[in-house]
Amino acid sequence: MNFPRIFADLHIHIGWTANGLPVKVTGSRKLTFANILQEASHRKGMDMVGIIDAHSPPVIAEIEEGIADRRLKEHQGGGLLYQGTTAILGTEIELRGTQGLFHVLTYVPDLMAMKELSHFLARYMKNPQLSTQRFHGGIDQLVEKVQKVGGIVIPAHVFTPFKSVYGSACHHITELFEPNTLAGIELGLSCDTAMADQIEELASFTFLSNSDAHSLGKIGREYNEIALKESSFSELKMALMRQDGRQVTKNYGLDPKLGKYYRTRCANCGKRCETSEVCCAVCKSPRIIKGVSDRIAEIATPSAVPPSHRAPYIYQVPLEFIPKVGPKTLDKLFTHFGTEMTVIHRTPLEAIARLVGEPIAKQIGLARENCLVLEEGGGGVYGRIAKK
Template sequence: MNHSDHFHHYFADLHIHIGRTQSNRPVKITGSRSLTFSAILQEATQRKGLQLIGIIDAQVPEVQAEIESSIQQGIFLEHPDGGICHEQTTCLLGAEIEIREPGMSPAHVLAYLPSLAQMKSFTSWLSKHMKNVHLSTQRLYQPAYILLEKVEELGGILIPAHIFTPFKSILGSATNSIRNIFPIHRLIAVELGLSSDTEMADQLSELQSLTFLTNSDAHSLNKMGREYQQIRMREASFKEWVLALQRKNNRAIIANYGLNPKLGKYYQTCCATCYQPWPINNDQCTNCGSKKKIHGVADRIRQLADQPSLSPVYRPPYHYQIPLEFLPTVGPKTREKMLSEIGTEMEILHFASLEQISSSVGERIATMIKQIRAGNISLQAGGAGRYGRIE
């Protein structure tokens, strides 16, 4: 734990799922078996280079028991200002919850709490209003405002998740305005999701006061850090993180790093059957004749936009970043070679010299990373649940 009076810059990914508990009990059904609490912290520290992470299945009692046991053994430390510390990484404890307001589709929100004790209290409350607290992203049978009040009562914060995605998000599927679910002045941040970016989101005036988060929503260890942010804080803790989201006392998110939205699974409106882009103003796919389409985030934002893209002065730059696993010709063996010879993924993507990369894995990959850093990559857009790709 760093109690310095100086500010530091921390890479942070605050939406990571748990696949299994220590006893191999499933938490996120679609999550990898290797995605355990301990494995996530090791991956963050040793391979990804993330100094702050958020695990959003921490409401699960068995996960809490693992954390508690590791604290007692001295493997983890609980930060006095909130968070679980392991080597160079602090983990914030969160829970992804499904809400459903009357007449609306379900939507996901992220509740973060400062301490293990407060998360355990939250679990106790959830268990009275949720069918299964042992699984990820379960439906809460309470109004959204009651959830917000409970999270605030416990000293936590509530953040709408992947707000534009066509399934289970506030603006993507539930409603046309966050205000229909939550009072905007009670929120401090929203999570954008993989198929949107700052320029797109700033076409909605109601988001102007909110800090934008870019997170991975990782369902496997490899996916950690595919989107993240850099945060200026004194140390990595819950208290400092909240100050950064509030943009107080010189704390702030200073950069968002994310996939180019075209690489996201839901960027463009596509046919749900053949995945081809949906023709404008058509009621069926011209490729296969299907009448089923999945609305893209870009089209949804165009529907909701009430202004040109206007970023407030405090909004940090959004950098398009492509994780190593997305790079053509960079397979697992090549990734391992880079990680062992150069350093963490953050080190490779941001700081390593092109000479270092070239001497490790060759000039072609070094040139590709140079192009990524400069934003000079040609992409094919994704949609209907299929990721875009680098051409």
């Protein structure tokens, strides 16, 4: 059965509440629940967004106000409807693994389930108003509660050097979870499907590529194309489990070289380093950050083969990464052509050239063909498109 395809970015943080209370302290003050939905729907062209930090009590109060004044409508299949976009309520939670700390994403079907989860988390967190707080309980305890309220658990950015499953917490995911308790795996900005498929124990999981946005402009820098009957939580859950024709059909993401943790580098001077080095040969700093590509090489399974269900990974360059595309140019593009998804995927290059010039149109064309020359990121610094 052929189902409609939607675009979904399932990891977007709330920076602050509309009343000025902090939620994700490293997030933009403009990153409120209402602004996320407006940006995702009107400018980015996302059909579904996972809004993380919806467990925060003041955020829950904002959602209740939105439902009361009919700006938001609860979907019978789970999720909240805002015009043409469905919001899936989620959280990011910090847990302790066998070797260190890591993050997981949890998603629940509706506001009632989120309120119940929020009350539960408050018993095990020091400040449940804030994002990505440490859960002072057991991993199994959290998973059991999320499943009890009808939710799902997905490990976040699983290869990044800090606070991720493989980056800092374990060598094998089975050290932390029973595989059947997870609904999928989030890759992270410095990894793609080909890299992750070198880990044999991940073959059964659906992969997700999400933005982990900390500002409005970062929404949709990575996203997924999903085949669903309708845009709802229950359909999303079926797609992650690949049930009855629902499935993730494409992952759109940055070329891993553009990620800020792709290569092992010195965080002080940026020099490329070997993983065996204990300090930088140039500046002598001990702040060497192991790259995702090097970490995967350490734990790769030589016999690993990509599974038949694996969705293709399409390298995606957000418009803000294109040289000379600033805020004014973005506004011009969106005013004339609609959303970012329309500009990236559907607008003829000739029309883009007439509006903003041939050089920008050419770069967008090269991005569509995956022909841009990239400078690798690492050590906490994003890669970039090489200027010609």
